[in-house]
Every structure is written in C-alpha cells, then in structure tokens.
Amino acid sequence: MTKIAVAKGDGIGPEIMDAVLSVFQAAQVPLEYEFVDMGKWVFDKGFSNGMTSEAQQTIENLGILFKGPMETPKGKGVKSINVTARKTWNTYANKRVFQTLHGVDTVFSKAGIPIDVTIVRENIEDTYGGVEHMITPDVALSRRFITRPGSMQVIKYAFEMASKKGARRITCGHKANIMKLTDGLFLECFYEVAKNYPDLKADDVIVDDLCMKLVTRPDTFDVVVLTNLQGDIVSDLCAGLVGGLGFAPSANVGDHISIFEAVHGTAPDIAGKGIANPTALLLSGFSLLQHVGLYDKANMIENALLYTLESGVHTGDFGDRNKPSLNTTEFANAIIANF
Amino acid sequence: MTKIAVAKGDGIGPEIMDAVLSVFQAAQVPLEYEFVDMGKWVFDKGFSNGMTSEAQQTIENLGILFKGPMETPKGKGVKSINVTARKTWNTYANKRVFQTLHGVDTVFSKAGIPIDVTIVRENIEDTYGGVEHMITPDVALSRRFITRPGSMQVIKYAFEMASKKGARRITCGHKANIMKLTDGLFLECFYEVAKNYPDLKADDVIVDDLCMKLVTRPDTFDVVVLTNLQGDIVSDLCAGLVGGLGFAPSANVGDHISIFEAVHGTAPDIAGKGIANPTALLLSGFSLLQHVGLYDKANMIENALLYTLESGVHTGDFGDRNKPSLNTTEFANAIIANF
Numbered sequence A, B: 001m002t003k004i005a006v007a008k009g010d011g012i013g014p015e016i017m018d019a020v021l022s023v024f025q026a027a028q029v030p031l032e033y034e035f036v037d038m039g040k041w042v043f044d045k046g047f048s049n050g051m052t053s054e055a056q057q058t059i060e061n062l063g064i065l066f067k068g069p070m071e072t073p074k075g076k077g078v079k080s081i082n083v084t085a086r087k088t089w090n091t092y093a094n095k096r097v098f099q100t101l102h103g104v105d106t107v108f109s110k111a112g113i114p115i116d117v118t119i120v121r122e123n124i125e126d127t128y129g130g131v132e133h134m135i136t137p138d139v140a141l142s143r144r145f146i147t148r149p150g151s152m153q154v155i156k157y158a159f160e161m162a163s164k165k166g167a168r169r170i171t172c173g174h175k176a177n178i179m180k181l182t183d184g185l186f187l188e189c190f191y192e193v194a195k196n197y198p199d200l201k202a203d204d205v206i207v208d209d210l211c212m213k214l215v216t217r218p219d220t221f222d223v224v225v226l227t228n229l230q231g232d233i234v235s236d237l238c239a240g241l242v243g244g245l246g247f248a249p250s251a252n253v254g255d256h257i258s259i260f261e262a263v264h265g266t267a268p269d270i271a272g273k274g275i276a277n278p279t280a281l282l283l284s285g286f287s288l289l290q291h292v293g294l295y296d297k298a299n300m301i302e303n304a305l306l307y308t309l310e311s312g313v314h315t316g317d318f319g320d321r322n323k324p325s326l327n328t329t330e331f332a333n334a335i336i337a338n339f
C-alpha cells in the first residue's frame, strides 16, 4: 500500500483534512498516512522552515505530501512555509485545475459559459527567489531571474500533461513585449518544447490580454503555462471564475517529491468552528489519487462530490442561502452517502 | 481657446480619431488641434522614438496629447512608442476608468452586477525600465526598481483623484508578501499618503487575491492603485469586465504633459475599412475634456454616447448580432443625433 505524508496545517487545516480523510476512508482508498509536524505552529516552536527534521525526512522518504493550508509567519526576512516547501523540494510545476462545478453559482455558470482551464505555473524562479535590496533608502530593487533549465522543466511538464489529457490547446502567457530577455527566454523554451508535440495547438498570449480574454471568453482556453508571479495572479483570477479559492485545488509537482494542497488560506476567523468548506482540499486529493494511479477511487469520489454539489447540498460559505447549509463533517458525510 | 496636440496613430487610429473629432466638432467643443507626426509610420521614416522633433516640440509646448493607437515596431532593443512616450514626459499616473455601459452585454451586466472601478497604475518604474541582462546564455535577469518618489507621486495622484470624485474606497494592490522590499516600499508610501485623507477608506489587497475578488465581486472596489506591471494586468482584467478593450479609456497624467489614448491596439486586420469602434477613444476624450475643465461638453457627449449604446445602436464588433451594425462614421453620427 502506498504511504503518503500528511500535514494538517494551521487554522481550518485540521478540520478539512479530517473531513477529506474520512471521505477517503469511506471510499476504501488504499493509502497509508504518516502524519507530520509542519505549519506555523511548528515554526512557533522554533523550527525556522516550519517543519521538524523528522517531518522533512518522512516527506523526503515518501515522496508525497498532502497538506492543509499553513499560515505565513510574520516578520522581516521570514519566508512563507508554503513557498519554502516548494523550493526545498524543487516542485517546479504548480498545476491548478479550474472547472465549472454545477451547484456552485458564478456569473459564468449563470451565463452558460463552461470553464475548464488548467494553469501550470513555474513554481520556483522569478521574483520568488526573494533577491531584493534597498539600493538607497528610497530605491528598492528586486531581481527577477528566469533560467532555461527552470523554464524547460515546467514547460515540458505542461506539454506532457496537456498531451496526456488530450488538450485542445496549450497557451503560453507572458510579458515578453516588455521583459524581452526574461519572458523572452520562457517563450523561446515554450516554442522549443512545442516542436515535440506537433499535434497540440500551441500559441502564446500577452498576460494582460490573457486576463482580459479569461474574463470574457474563458471557454477558449485549455492549458495555460506561465512564469511564477504571472501564474500566481492568473491562477487566482481563474479561481474566481469558478467560485473562489474554496474550489481551487493545487498540485506542486517535482521529480522526486510532489505536494498536494488547497490554495486557500487558514481562515483563522472560522477555525475550530467545524464549518469550513473542504472542497478545495478534496479536489486536491483527486489530483493526488490520480498521481498515485488510483484513478477509480478518484473518479468515484469526484462523482460523489459533483453530485452532492449539484443537488444543492453545501457548506455555509456558498450556495443557495435559502437552503440549509451543512457543517464540515455533515458535508463530508453527504458526499459519502452519494458513493 | 485651449490648443492640444493630436496624433492619429497607426492602423484604425486615423478612422477612429476622425470620428471622435467629428463628435467634438458637432458638440462645439472649444478646442484647437495641432496634428503631429507620431506613430509606427514615423518610426519607419527613421525617427527612432516614433515622432519627429517638431511633433515632440509641439506636444511639449501644448502639454496635452490626444492620440490614437500606435503599433510597436519589431526588433531587438526597439521599445514601444507608447511606453517611450510615457517615459519621455514622465506621465507617472495611468488612470483607467471601467464602467458598466448599458447596451454592452457582459456576464456581469447580465448578472446585474454594476461595475465602476478606476485603476491608477504607476506608469514608469518596475520592470518597464527594461533593465535586463543575460547573465549566462541560460540565465536571464530583469531588474525591478520601485522608488519612493516614483511611488509617492502616483499614490498622491490617486488619493487626490479619489477624494475629488468622492470615492467610497481606495485600495492598494501589491505582492508585498513576496516582494517585501519593492512592493513593501510601495505599500508603505500608500499608507503614508493615506494619513492625509482620513475620510477615505484606504486598504490593501494582495494582487492575486485582488484578481479573484475583481472577477467575483467587482462592485466592492472603487479606486485601485498598483505598481506598473500589476496595474497593466489588472487594467486589462477590468477592461474584460466591461466588455473588452473597445470600451477602455486611458489617461497618462504627468505634472507637465498628459496623454489621452485608447488602450486597444491598431487592429491592422480591419484598418482602412471604416468599421472600427471609436468608443474607447471617445471615452478617453471625455477624460481629456474633464482635464481641461470642459465638464459640460464632456457630460453632453457622454450622455449621448450612453444613450446611443443603450438604445442598441453599435458598431459590428459587439452588441446584438440580429440588429444591424453601423460603420465608424454612422456610429459617430448616431451619437451626434442624440445630443
């Protein structure tokens, strides 16, 4: 049986992770879990990267981490635990799938515009290196690095994934008209890799234009690959298209270690109340199940979730305000009842 | 009578500028025009910044430029004429107003969500300086500069404008959680200026979250101020919310010179056919009229335009496909008929 590392995280993390694992258990998902200590609460105990060395060892041995949201510690020079994890394990591709969920109303679903966009974001480079300086007290400089190997690995991943899923189109988002060398290099890599996929329609769109098109004709896009910060922005835009971060799953993929997580935050205001929406984490769980080859289980759970949402059953954060809302555990049980 | 410089630009530029000026004339707008040579067609004659020195002199004397779209010349090291113009004259604030236009259907108008967002974008700094190098053939570096004076001047402009228009809220969009020094400096300036406007509700939102919120609850925003590239991306997103770049006006404001332009491109595919939509340039014209204090004329033309759009009259690029569409001149005349 495959064993994975699980970190429940901070805030609502433990509640939604418990709910998701209860769904996995009811579905008899053949996975074993090793729970690891990672999150802001571990940082607060003096572990500067937000995890114990046992946790790090376990994750590196098992190769797969399923994690709840983690709070970014405050303070100058302190880095986000999520970003540090991506970097530590070189999870160079961040894949986020955004699909219309029936039962989750948005302006697009109401207008009958179906959404099915996968964003692949480079996950390590760009200004995320955090190489910044004050040149004078009045002038700040941030260094934005884009490398050929870094670009190639995420773009190759995107094409391979797009090709496997039979994508209609793969698009490179960039700002190479202004950042001619950095984004120019990324774009060059994109078309270099494209040569190996003659059957895939590959094109590029300038990132500002891409955002305009995503809010007017999102149905024309399929897979979009971008550099880190632009990918961050475009991912959240796409999350908005399908109803918000509560419905946005995320997989951080590397050659040795992959991390599956919800994109939303720790929601401290509702933590501990047992009312959080576990959907995004559950959707990330599907990615995980697919990643380890458990396609049947992934489908079974996905169908039950979609059916549950479509039938108007929901947690309190969304859905028809006139219909009663369920708490986290009730919602998980409703999904289980629909297997 | 106030005299302004007018550059018709490339592609559809001359057609839409003629249409807009015919509307101005019919409205008896008390402006004199001095037409200047500026655009890709001037670049092609050997003027590397896309304008003759007479043009530059005239614009600097008059202080106001009304311009059509201009094509960016191709080639390594060649800069966009628009970006060069912004820089040459230090037009540090780019103001773009996005409002629901009745008669222009979007998913948001159909959902009954009214949009009235003004984006103020820093217009000079950030990676737009174009300071890039190849460190090795495989590593590209772009330097992103944010300065205190540069940030202060655009933020002061944004607050002053927001306060004058009685804004409900002014928001700083940024990524200071990752770019702690550069965006941190911008954010610091924002709250420093905010102190002088105790009656204005000032807050900040991380740019990815901002994009998510703009596509789900755009009606909660009023004025948003951002650094250059993030502002570029968010502006286009907002253009999408109201129907696309065909409805997106833009004012580049500096202390000595201001430029009013449409944000869209030169549309070479339809150039010369007389069918382009002059709405964005006309909307930019309103900003210009307000800038020179001609509020009555601005209102008169704006009302006529809104009435025209609302009554279902439109150019071929949008609106009800079952209703006949007008060409550029006919559309301008329809507006004039509604004075």
Ligand SMILES: CC(C)[C@H](C(=O)O)[C@@H](O)C(=O)O
Pocket (backbone or CB within 6 Å): A080, A082, A083, A232, A263, B177, B178, B208
């Ligand atoms: C929390 C933040 C550092 C992070 C990012 O910018 O990558 C988040 O926005 C995300 O998308 O996972």
Ligand SMILES: CC(C)[C@H](C(=O)O)[C@@H](O)C(=O)O
Pocket (backbone or CB within 6 Å): A177, A178, A208, B080, B082, B083, B232, B263
């Ligand atoms: C054409 C391009 C250089 C320009 C920019 O990035 O500023 C455009 O997108 C704009 O918003 O005016």
